[in-house]
Amino acid sequence: MVVVENYNKTPPPNDGNRGAKGGWLSRIPTAYWVVGFIMLCMPLVVTPFILFQIFGWALILGMIALSLMFLGGLGGMVSLAQMTIAVCAGYMVAIFGDSAITSISLGLPWWLAVPIAIIVGTIFGTLTGAIAVRTEGIYTIMITLAIAAAFFYFTRQNYVIFNGFSGFNGVMPPVIFGIDWHNPTPFYYLVLFIATLAYLLVLYVSRSPFGLALQGVRDNSRRMAALGFNVTAHRIAAYTFASVIASVAGILLVWQNSQISPGTAGIGAAIDILIIAVVGGMRHPIGPFIGALIYVILRTFALDILVSFGMAGERFQLLIGIGFLIIVLWSSDGVLGIWRSWRERSSNINKLTGEKMDGQS
Amino acid sequence: MKTSVAQRLSAAGTANALELRGITKMFGALAALKDVTMTVQPGERRAVLGSNGAGKTTLFNCITGDFLPTSGTVRLFGEDVTEFPAFERIRRGLRRTYQISLLFSNLSVVDNIYLACRGVSRARFSLIRPGVDDALMATAEALTEAVHLHEFMNSPVAVLSYGQQRQLEIALALAGAPRFILFDEPAAGLSPTERSELVEILLNLPEHIGYIIIEHDMDVALRVSQSVTMMHNGQIFKEGTPQEIESDPEVQELYLGGGNE
Ligand SMILES: Nc1ncnc2c1ncn2[C@@H]1O[C@H](COP(=O)(O)OP(=O)(O)OP(=O)(O)O)[C@@H](O)[C@H]1O
Ligand SMILES: [Mg+2]
Numbered sequence: 001m002v003v004v005e006n007y008n009k010t011p012p013p014n015d016g017n018r019g020a021k022g023g024w025l026s027r028i029p030t031a032y033w034v035v036g037f038i039m040l041c042m043p044l045v046v047t048p049f050i051l052f053q054i055f056g057w058a059l060i061l062g063m064i065a066l067s068l069m070f071l072g073g074l075g076g077m078v079s080l081a082q083m084t085i086a087v088c089a090g091y092m093v094a095i096f097g098d099s100a101i102t103s104i105s106l107g108l109p110w111w112l113a114v115p116i117a118i119i120v121g122t123i124f125g126t127l128t129g130a131i132a133v134r135t136e137g138i139y140t141i142m143i144t145l146a147i148a149a150a151f152f153y154f155t156r157q158n159y160v161i162f163n164g165f166s167g168f169n170g171v172m173p174p175v176i177f178g179i180d181w182h183n184p185t186p187f188y189y190l191v192l193f194i195a196t197l198a199y200l201l202v203l204y205v206s207r208s209p210f211g212l213a214l215q216g217v218r219d220n221s222r223r224m225a226a227l228g229f230n231v232t233a234h235r236i237a238a239y240t241f242a243s244v245i246a247s248v249a250g251i252l253l254v255w256q257n258s259q260i261s262p263g264t265a266g267i268g269a270a271i272d273i274l275i276i277a278v279v280g281g282m283r284h285p286i287g288p289f290i291g292a293l294i295y296v297i298l299r300t301f302a303l304d305i306l307v308s309f310g311m312a313g314e315r316f317q318l319l320i321g322i323g324f325l326i327i328v329l330w331s332s333d334g335v336l337g338i339w340r341s342w343r344e345r346s347s348n349i350n351k352l353t354g355e356k357m358d359g360q361s
Numbered sequence: 362m363k364t365s366v367a368q369r370l371s372a373a374g375t376a377n378a379l380e381l382r383g384i385t386k387m388f389g390a391l392a393a394l395k396d397v398t399m400t401v402q403p404g405e406r407r408a409v410l411g412s413n414g415a416g417k418t419t420l421f422n423c424i425t426g427d428f429l430p431t432s433g434t435v436r437l438f439g440e441d442v443t444e445f446p447a448f449e450r451i452r453r454g455l456r457r458t459y460q461i462s463l464l465f466s467n468l469s470v471v472d473n474i475y476l477a478c479r480g481v482s483r484a485r486f487s488l489i490r491p492g493v494d495d496a497l498m499a500t501a502e503a504l505t506e507a508v509h510l511h512e513f514m515n516s517p518v519a520v521l522s523y524g525q526q527r528q529l530e531i532a533l534a535l536a537g538a539p540r541f542i543l544f545d546e547p548a549a550g551l552s553p554t555e556r557s558e559l560v561e562i563l564l565n566l567p568e569h570i571g572y573i574i575i576e577h578d579m580d581v582a583l584r585v586s587q588s589v590t591m592m593h594n595g596q597i598f599k600e601g602t603p604q605e606i607e608s609d610p611e612v613q614e615l616y617l618g619g620g621n622e
Contacts, residue, residue: 209479209487216465216476223463226425227480227533228451237486 039192048184056188056256058289058296059195063249065276065288067242070202073282074211075238076218078137080270081128081144084151085243086250087265089121091155091162093171093251094260100170101163110174114251121247122240129239133232148270156262167261171254182255191252195289198245202285205241214238275320279327281336290335298323376439378403378541378571379424384433386419386595393419394430395595401541403438405571406563408582410606411592412615417575418460420592421543425457426450438540452481454540458530458547460575464518471514474532475501481537501536508532509558524555531562542572548581560584583607591615 043051068082097113099105108116128147132140155162173181173190181187205211213234216224221231254260263269272295280291302316331337379401386394393416401407409417423430426447434443442450465473478497479485491498505511508528513521521529527550534542544563548556556578563574563585576582582589583603591599591612599612606612 204490205488208490209485211488212468212472212476213479213485215468219465219467220463222427223459223465223533224476224480225447226427226451226457226459226463227477228448228537229476229480229485230446230448234486 043185043188051188052184052256054293054296054300056184056191058293059191060249060252060256060292061273061276061296062280062289062292063195063198063252064246065273065280065292066198066202066285067246067249068273068277069280069282069285069288070205070242070245071238072277073284073287074206074218075214075235077133077235077238078141078274079128079132079144079239079242080141080274081125081132081147081151082242082246083270083273084148084265085121085125085128086246086253087260088124088151089117089247089250090254090260090264091168092117092120093254094168095161098170098172099168101168104161104163105168110176117251118244118247121250122243125243125246126236126240129236129243132239133235145267145270148265149267152262152266155265162262165262167259167264168254169259171258171260173255182258187256191256194248194252198248199285199289202245206285210234210237210241275324277334279324279334281331281334283333284336287334287336294323294335295320376403377401377436378405378438379573380434380436380439381420381424382434382436384420384423384430384435386416386423386428387431392595394423397433397595397597399590399597401571401573403540403571404569405588406586407571407573407588407590408586408603409573409575409590409592410577410579410582411598415592416595417592418545419595421457421545421573421575424450424543425455448480454538455543456534456537456539456541457543458534458545460545460549462526462530464526464529464533466518469515469517470510470521470529471498471501471505473518473529474504474536477501477533477536478504504532504536507535507562524551527551528555528558531559535562539570542570544572544574544576546575546577548576548578556581579607 042055046055064082064086067085068079071077071079071082093110093113094101095104096106096108096116097110098107106113128144131147132143135143155167156165158164173187175181179186181190206215213224213229216227216229217231217234224231224234253264257264276291276295277288278291279294280289281287298320299316302319306316306319327334327338331341333340377400379399381397381399384394384397385392397416397420409420411417419428422428423433424435426442426445426449430443434441436442437450437453437455440453442453465476468476475491475498478501482497502511502514505514508531510521510525510528510532513525518526518529527547531544531547534544548559551559560581563572566572574582574585586603589599589601589603589606590597591606593615598615599606599609601609
């Protein structure tokens with residue numbers, strides 16, 4: 001401060017980065033209105049199956065991938081444990097709340113079971129972070145994968161708490177305001193609302209001191225320490241933040257399937273989250289949702305497509321793999337990267353100043 | 362390990378800004394620093410000179426805690442910080458610049474400086490975006506102007522020229538309320554105009570801020586410092602006023618006559 005006072009001149013004019021005060025409504029980009037309108041009208045157009053199985057599932061997986069985007073895109077830490085953290089919270093609603101396994105489930109009301117599940121998931125995620133942040137790059141991937149594998153085998157073998165191989169079924173969302181939230185339309189709106197909140201939260205936090213510091217840690221952790229930041233603490237806090245999002249998504253995932261078992265958090269599922277985030281793009285929180293929608297559509301329809309071409313249906317993984325390869329080869333930042341370079345080419349945006357995506361401003 | 366606030370306050374009043382005792386730094390079998398002892402008073406401005414590989418940057422790294430010294434103690438404003446991580450030393454008023462710029466290449470210029478301001482203030486973990494009238498952001502903007510980068514305020518660091526990146530490097534070290542700054546060859550690669558701007562900035566620093574500047578350009582080094590330390594092969598080889606050092610025959614031989622062995 002002292003130094004600055006020496007040079008104190010009039011503060012420079014505000015050039016829109018943090019915007020003028022009034023009229024926040026008019027600052028919402030058109031794309032948001034369009035996408036928002038389409039999403040809200042979806043139940044009028046599509047079948048309950050598509051609403052529940054395609055959009056519901058895509059939004060939930062998108063949230064889990066969003067927690068990875070927060071760690072990876074903003075913090076430069078690639079965690080393969082995000083699905084595991086989500087499933088951990090999912091198990092907790094089954095254990096503390098209601099399920100068909102009445103010998104284990106404690107049957108607490110949802111307003112107790114849900115916060116407990118989020119807290120346990122977040123603690124688990126924070127501990128994962130505390131272990132993982134001491135490593136860099138490929139070692140972070142390996143250690144989080146090891147945690148995911150350990151959780152998978154532990155839940156499969158533990159019958160006292162996790163009910164082993166079969167897990168829990170009959171885990172239903174609660175009936176609140178007389179609405180059965182397991183019905184496709186209410187469930188869709190519930191998931192849409194929470195996913196939108198998570199998306200906006202990540203977008204907002206990315207420009208907060210914490211989010212900026214996280215990007216600083218990603219770009220140059222040594223310099224961050226030389227500016228007074230406790231880099232390790234920041235990295236762990238990022239895991240905590242991401243775990244809250246993953247935990248909420250994990251609870252929705254259990255409610256959607258109305259069951260949870262070790263297979264939900266298998267190694268394949270852990271890697272699928274990474275694929276979703278990479279395919280969608282890690283540089284903006286919309287990326288994971290795009291990736292999740294592509295993934296869910298492929299997962300659901302690849303089988304039919306393959307069979308109609310006279311190929312074995314179980315090769316749908318192959319189709320996903322090929323799609324993944326094409327997108328990664330084509331662009332350094334998934335679908336978002338392709339979109340961005342297309343837009344830059346077509347509208348001649350100044351590469352220097354137009355760097356930020358819309359909505360980020 | 363930690364000292365109490367009271368101890369720190371009482372020490373700060375009387376103590377030297379920096380006290381190094383017997384600092385040795387080994388890289389494998391190579392002794393980059395050999396038993397370096399050095400004292401800098403509060404507000405003192407010192408130049409450190411020496412040929413390539415003399416150990417100047419390593420000395421900075423040991424002072425800031427980027428590396429821990431193999432042996433020896435570091436005292437900052439009277440407090441023993443030898444075992445402290447870098448961020449704890451920075452929070453006590455130490456700052457540095459890097460010989461090879463270490464910036465946040467994907468962030469804008471003002472965000473780089475904002476991070477520097479935030480690092481030594483509270484609420485580093487705040488999830489609330491800085492508002493239009495955020496004091497720290499205003500400070501960051503003023504600092505951007507002080508190093509003549511206001512035109513590039515919202516541009517990513519990648520578009521800055523080499524010289525501008527060096528200016529930004531300096532701005533990061535001026536953020537917050539520095540008490541003691543380590544400048545590692547800040548003038549290297551600057552144009553003559555930028556060089557004189559740098560000298561201007563250094564001479565205009567408030568009196569209570571001391572610094573050490575590593576500088577190969579004798580013109581710059583001697584204009585901005587009151588005392589000079591010559592290093593050679595990881596050891597302190599001469600200390601004195603700029604005039605004494607300039608006229609010292611041994612120094613002249615080292616600088617002019619193949620001191621780089
Ligand atoms: N991280 C490191 N690992 C191994 N050796 C190192 C490391 N850093 C410095 N050294 C060695 O220590 C010696 C001193 O290096 P240092 O960078 O401190 O020199 P300097 O005085 O700053 O030189 P210059 O004027 O070139 O910047 C050199 O021989 C260098 O090779
Ligand atoms: Mg050096």
